Every structure is written in C-alpha cells, then in structure tokens.
Amino acid sequence: MLGLLLAVLLIPYLVAAYGLLFVKLRWGLRLFGVFIMLTIGLLMVMFFVEAYPIIVRDGVAVFFQADWDPVRESYGVLQALVGTVLTSAMAIVLAMPMAVGAAVTINEILPARWREVFGSLVDLTATMPTVIFGLWGLFVLGPFLQDLVNRLAGGVVMTSPYTLFTGSVLLAIMITPYAAAVIREGYALVPKPVEEAIYAVGATRFEAVLIKLRYIRNYILGGFFLALGRAMGETVAVAMVVGGNFARLTTNLFDSGITISSLIALQFPNAAAYQYMVPALFTAALLLALFGLVINATAIYIIQRWQI
C-alpha cells in the first residue's frame, strides 16, 4: 500500500517537476494539472470502492433516504446532506457581510498603522484550532443564542442550545476570516490610478467603497467559495454544537440536526463494530466530495462569465 502510494504520488510529481523546470514550463504545469486531477479521481474511486457494499445492497436509495439505525443496519445520508446545505448556506449568508465589512474597515477606516495589526489579528482567528471554537460554542454561544432567539420570538422556538442554527452561527464566525483575508488582499490591490479616478469624479467615500468592491468582485467571489468550502467541510466544532440528531430529516434550522462531516466524525470510531456502517460513512464522504465538485464547478463557471 505504501509502495503504491509512493508510486502514484512521488513519481508523477518528480516527472512533472522535471518537465516544469527543464523541458517546457507549459508542459510541466499541464502534467501537474493532470496529476492533481488523477489524485482527486483516485480519491473518489477509493470512496466508491469503500462505499460499494452498501450501494450494492441498497442501490441509490442510500443517498435519498434519511435513516441511521445501526441495530437494523439501515442507513441513509440525506439528512446529513440537507444539514450540510442548510448550515453552510446560513453560515455563508451571515459571514459574507461580516467579511466584506471587516475587509473594508481594515483598508478604509482604520488609520494606516493599525491596518497591519488588525489584518494579522483577523488572520490569526483563522488559524485558531477548531476545537476551541467548538468548546466556546458549547459553553457560551449555544446557551446565548437559545436565550436570544427565544426572547426575540417571544416563545420557545429553540428548545435546546445545540441546533443547526447554533452550528451555522459558529461556522459563520469561523469562516469570516478566510473570506476577509481574500477580500482584503484584493482590496489592497485596487490600482492607485483607479482610486484617484473614482475620487476625481467626485464620489463620496461610501460610493468609492462600492465601486472598489465592484472592481474586486472576483476576489469577493473567491473568498465566498473558499469560505463555503470551509463551512461544508468543518467537522469538530460543528459536531460539538449541531445537536447530533442523525436519524431523521429536518429542515427546521432551530432543530438539532447533523452535517456530513460531523456524522463521519461522530460515528466513525465505533463503525467497525457494524457490518455496513463504514460503507455508509464512505457513501456520505462520496456525497460530500461530489457536492464539493459541483460547488467548485459552479464557482469556476461564474468567475469565467464575470471576466468576459
């Protein structure tokens, strides 16, 4: 197995590196591209091979049913997919304004000598271990959100501190620095002549910000998809606050649920004790990978259209 990995990974890498450096840059890069595609393809094949037993047993039904009953060896991953989509969507909706706001604040409003400091601070948040966010969510954010939501709604909407909504808010906080970092970089790269031109036509500061944001929309989109990818894949912190309710489908954000990655994290340690649980978890992984591919393909498509 180790030998196979070496053969698959190291040799193509060396060949591509050699081509890149000494034969023709373009070819080397292409080889690298092919090589990366191959790796991703192999990964998907591995997921499929591992998931094969349950796909043979249940057919595609395993993707489209919501169930998790190890006692009866009955599995479905739809609820986890729905949970992933809901939490990621909610998180990105909450995070993008924060990210843009943080980027603009750091580049426009803060005095120049503070920019570096705050910029690094935001970046630092991104490097914090996710389990710390998880603990904070468990002890502080969850109870706070429950209190807040129930007070605003004037009734008991959130029966528990740990719901899909808690997971979404925690995710939003966690992914904001990623999006902010990309947007900030883009914002700083707006050419001086463009900036001068904006002010020359008499734009206010607010209008200038809007024009500049439009100018760097590709960066915003890049940050958006980077953050979305993070939100979909985040595991530990979400597993701690999402409520871990994986036997039934829910579309209510204020209900406890599950996401694909947290399902895998929570159920994998004892999965070997069951016949079909490991394949079922790999099915979930396959689904997440396919979903990620779709999201990224959409991202590339949109970016290309915008550039024309």
Added chain:
Amino acid sequence: MRQVKNLKTPVLIAVAAIVIIVAAALLVMQPGGAPAPSPSPTSPPGGGAPAPSPSPTSPPGSELRGALTGGGATFLAPQMFAWSKKFHDVTEGKIQVNYQSIGSGAGTAQFLEKKLDFGASDVPMPRDRYSQVAGKFVQFPVIIGSIVLVYNVPEIAFEKTGKYLNLTSEVISLIYMGEIKQWCDQRIKALNPGLADKLPCKDIVAVHRSDGSGTTAAFTLYLSLAYQPWNQTVGWGFTVKWPADEKAKGQGAKGNEGVAQAVLQTSYSIGYVEFAYWAKNKDKYDKEGGVAYIRNDNDGKYYFPTTENVAMGAVAGLQRYARKYGVLPAPDGDWNPVSIEFANPPRGYPILSFTYVFLWKDYSAEGYGDAATKVALLKQFFRWVLTEGQKRENVVEGYIPLPREVAELGLKALELVKP
C-alpha cells in the same frame, strides 16, 4: 539560459537516481512486507514447543523492561492512564504502558488485526467476530462504570425539594421512545408521590449521545433487558435510532462531557452519563435538578448510584450467571451472555457498564515479535491492575473497582496467556 542548460544534465541524473532508488525501495519493501508474518507460520508447526526458542532472550520477572501498547474504549482512558502512571512508578520506570483512546469498535478491530498488544472495549467481543477467533483469545473485565440519569427540572431541583426523582426502566424507556412527553405525566407522578404536585407540564428533552459509545451500548442493553417493548422497537448497540428524536424532543450531544453539559444547559432535559461525569458536577446538578434513583425491577427497591450499590449489582449479576450456567464465565468463552447477566442484575443499582480487556492466548502464534517479553509484561501489568490496581487509592474517582469475585476471573484468564 546557459546556466539552466548546465544544470540540466546533473538534475536529470538526480531525478533518474531518485526514481531508481524509489523503485528499488519498492521492490525491497514488497518482499520485506511478507517476511514479517512468515516467521510466525514456521513457529506453530512446532506445536507447543516454540516457546523455549525465544525465551532465552528474556530474563525472568524482576529484570523485565519494555513497553506495551493497547487501545480501545474511551471510557477506560482516564483510569488506564492513572494505572499506567502508577505502574510505571511501581516498576521504577522499567515498564511503560501506552493506551490509545480510540473507541471500543476501533480498539477491537485493531486488536484483531494485531496492531495492538491488548484491546479494550465497553462490550465483550461481538458474536460474529468471536466465532472467528474463538479459543484464541481471552477477555475479562478490568473496571466497572455505572450509568446515571441526570435531569434538569428547576422546579424539583434537589436544592429546593431535598428529593431526587425515582425512575424505573419502563419510564426511562418510554421517555426515550417519545411516549412520555411531559414531566407531569401520570406515570412519572406515580413513582414520585412526594414531588407529584411540583412536576411541571413541560416537554421533556431527552438527551443522548450522538457519537457511537460504549455508554450507549450499556444503557440500551439495560433497557432492552428490563423493558421488552424497548428491545422490540429500538434494540441496543453503540448507536441506536432514538424514537424520541422523531416523536418528541430528542437531542444528541458528543461525548459524556457533551451530554453532561447539554443537560446542565437545557431546562427540562434528562440524559444518561457515566457516574464520574455526574460525581464531578454534583453541586451543579443539584441546583438545576439532580440524579435519579433507579428501581431494580428484580427486587423492586430503588437504588442510588453509590459505589456499594453498583458493586452489589456486579456481584449479584455474576452469581446469577453462575447459577444459570452452573459454572463461572470462562475467560476464553463468549462473554455476551455474561454481559447480559451483568445488565439488570437481581440486586443493587441496575445500570452497570464493564470495560473488558482482550488478550491473545498465544502471542507468538499470532505473529507478534518478541512474544516472550510481551507476554511477561502483559501478565505483570494486568496482574497488578486486577489486584493492587483495584485498591481505592489507585482507582480514579467515578470508577468502581471490581469486586473480588470478578477480579478473580481476570487472574484466571492471565494464566491462559502464554508466549
């Protein structure tokens, strides 16, 4: 440009050399992978004889030094770390026991793949796996845990009323099945006449583990045995499908600490945690609710989760097994029937969880390197665990030491282990 050309040949040679080295390494490694197990097939043909051949290398007991690696149940981890540290001190640093807290399922799997020297699990070797390795390994309990039901109902908090709730297996089952939905349900009131008028008509939030766990396995096994309808609708295992999730307000949390925290944070909730997680936070629970007395359905008495009551349950379970089968459990036998007799015992606190250790009977036949030393180390360590290790000062708070009768089983098992 000229520089690049000059570099071209040396780099080409270097790359070619690396490729050749890697290829050579692969070629060497593949046969290298095979020889490792191959010595083991050579030793079994020798029958019982192979033991003497490796033994000259390992001197007897006192001079023994080395390291062991085991892994499995997360529940056992704090206790195992404490034992390992103490044993390290006792042996003056000669014997190091490493424990990987990877979960019961993974611990069992890796033990069977011979990646670990010993495995630990909250359930005995599952039946389907047992049939594959029957007679080749031993299993025995090393420590007891008990599972308590904690609740958060401010109206009847222990601090205000001075009383804890009484619960039975039936009521617990019905709560987790989503049939009993509110705290003021008649069936709860009937068990708690003293608190009946204070029980609020609020929805019960039934908190359970969201990760697969031995705690869930022990808890659901108890419910399966004590209340038939539970067995038919839910069953037992590391993870089950909780009907309360669909029919009432079910709520999952990660780990014992997650459930403990969720119950403290959520009003009108109930949850099951290992004894230790309640014992550490007793004051906090008393403020919000408390811990339940559980009725032992066999003798009809309510028991509070104390060390004595839990130990009483363990001994009674063992006696029941001995009466039923006429013998004490065999260390190399199937322990699933034993764990069933331990669950819901005739007397004492009824929700027990044992942590079992798996050892091979014949380490050299299983292909372990330096089997003689390994077995001597294992024997010395577990003999210490089952005797000195069960003394109060060596047991971490929240764990319950094995009663002497149960520890004897483990000592007998060790006699079967040979290099």
